[in-house]
Amino acid sequence: MVEEGDEVVIRDETVLVSLMAANNEVGTIAPIEEIGRITSEEDVLFHTDAVQAIGYLELDVDELEIDLMSLSGHKIYGPKGVGALYVRYGSTHIEPLVHGGGHERGWRSGTLNTPGIVGLAKAIELAESERTERSKKVRGLRDRFWEGLDEELDEIYINGHPDDRLPNNLSVSFVGVDNQRLVGRLSDDGVYAATGSACSTMETKESHVLTGMLSDDDRIESSIRFGFGKDNTESEIEEAIEVVVNNVNRLRKFNDMM
Amino acid sequence: MVEEGDEVVIRDETVLVSLMAANNEVGTIAPIEEIGRITSEEDVLFHTDAVQAIGYLELDVDELEIDLMSLSGHKIYGPKGVGALYVRYGSTHIEPLVHGGGHERGWRSGTLNTPGIVGLAKAIELAESERTERSKKVRGLRDRFWEGLDEELDEIYINGHPDDRLPNNLSVSFVGVDNQRLVGRLSDDGVYAATGSACSTMETKESHVLTGMLSDDDRIESSIRFGFGKDNTESEIEEAIEVVVNNVNRLRKFNDMM
Numbered sequence A, B: 001m002v003e004e005g006d007e008v009v010i011r012d013e014t015v016l017v018s019l020m021a022a023n024n025e026v027g028t029i030a031p032i033e034e035i036g037r038i039t040s041e042e043d044v045l046f047h048t049d050a051v052q053a054i055g056y057l058e059l060d061v062d063e064l065e066i067d068l069m070s071l072s073g074h075k076i077y078g079p080k081g082v083g084a085l086y087v088r089y090g091s092t093h094i095e096p097l098v099h100g101g102g103h104e105r106g107w108r109s110g111t112l113n114t115p116g117i118v119g120l121a122k123a124i125e126l127a128e129s130e131r132t133e134r135s136k137k138v139r140g141l142r143d144r145f146w147e148g149l150d151e152e153l154d155e156i157y158i159n160g161h162p163d164d165r166l167p168n169n170l171s172v173s174f175v176g177v178d179n180q181r182l183v184g185r186l187s188d189d190g191v192y193a194a195t196g197s198a199c200s201t202m203e204t205k206e207s208h209v210l211t212g213m214l215s216d217d218d219r220i221e222s223s224i225r226f227g228f229g230k231d232n233t234e235s236e237i238e239e240a241i242e243v244v245v246n247n248v249n250r251l252r253k254f255n256d257m258m
Helices: A032-042 A114-152 A179-188 A208-213 A217-221 A234-257 B032-042 B114-152 B179-188 B208-213 B217-221 B234-257
Strands: A016-020 A045-049 A068-072 A083-087 A156-159 A169-174 A223-227 B016-020 B045-049 B068-072 B083-087 B156-159 B169-174 B223-227
Touching: A016 A032, A032 A045, A114 A156, A114 A169, A114 A234, A114 B114, A169 A217, A179 A223, A179 A234, A208 A217, A217 A223, B016 B032, B032 B045, B114 B156, B114 B169, B114 B234, B169 B217, B179 B223, B179 B234, B208 B217, B217 B223
Parallel strands: A016 A045, A045 A068, B016 B045, B045 B068
Antiparallel strands: A068 A083, A156 A169, A169 A223, B068 B083, B156 B169, B169 B223
């Protein structure tokens, strides 16, 4: 929410505002509608990375006054390695990165990934028609997971916005527990979680999202991101709660012995 | 063939020689081995676009002293929209075009097209094991097609090198016939051919390959490229000969009446 008194930082030389519709690490949803209204009033282009959001939020580019929007297949049960960039007709000129035969009206030369494109289109169609149902199911599983952890464990915290968040994401800090170590233990027990973004799973440095949000090192270094999907089951969630609780307790006990 | 007396145009400031292993429009095979030897002696990087060639030529990057080689899936019965760039270890630094999560060791960020990559690898494996067989079959069909045209039609010419050419390609000039018109007629009769490269089928301007090779406008404007594949049959070839001969005769007759 943009609130009264918030500073609007659009300057004379600002040509573009670009932000994620929802954050990939903590699931916080950006106030797209208000930003779209402001950028439109200020006559500044508005781009949003909707890769994480498109499966769960209804993003009407006209209503939300979005000029450019990025999408990706693999976050909505579509093929990996294919995405799309929506560009509002007449809004701007995009300089191509890949030159050559002039495919896609010169925007991206090269023989097209036909199966990927068809798959992406179908995935978008399904995401659209099943959005409400998927959101409800995934939110239920995610909330039950949190409830289960919260019943059994002290000093755990949700990262990101408490309410304005995607239904499929849960970023949790388990204070006193090293997140790299916990992720390893969970993986051994069949629960796959991540410390940061999916792109940087091989990196050990701290998430810039969490360091930007949190001042407390304990919370940053003990934070884990869980993702939930439409094909997860209630029994998987109960099992995952048990695995996480056991491992957190074990790691905390180990810390106490040191 | 690089011949005695040919000028070698590598200068002090030359850092890279890049050329197609085989031309996409006329199928002429470049003297890769000799160029690899020269660039290696002159300590200049050598890149070859092997997209057209890889299905029919054995291109050993070590033997041929190739530093960089481009490949593509769709020319070797693999998936569309996926390719590969071979870079000799330690030969050069490639500046990425796409930045982001640091995938592919930072060379090309973005979630990978996994099905495409797996498909490309399998297609290369099959191209390798079936190369001799495919080449032989496709060359036989192509040669029979030319023979059939040559028996029935006067004033037709093969474009490109008479011998050093890919087995799957035939670029023919039908003197006196407008190639755009002929391509349209053939398409109506179920024979799909092209005037220029596949990327520029919507363009009507003349092929830069043919204008670079030929001085005779008649030959350029009457030139058509036929492609042959491993799944074509002898009876398809006989049918195609008939369709081409009939249409060329009809268009030439029409010209005579004007």
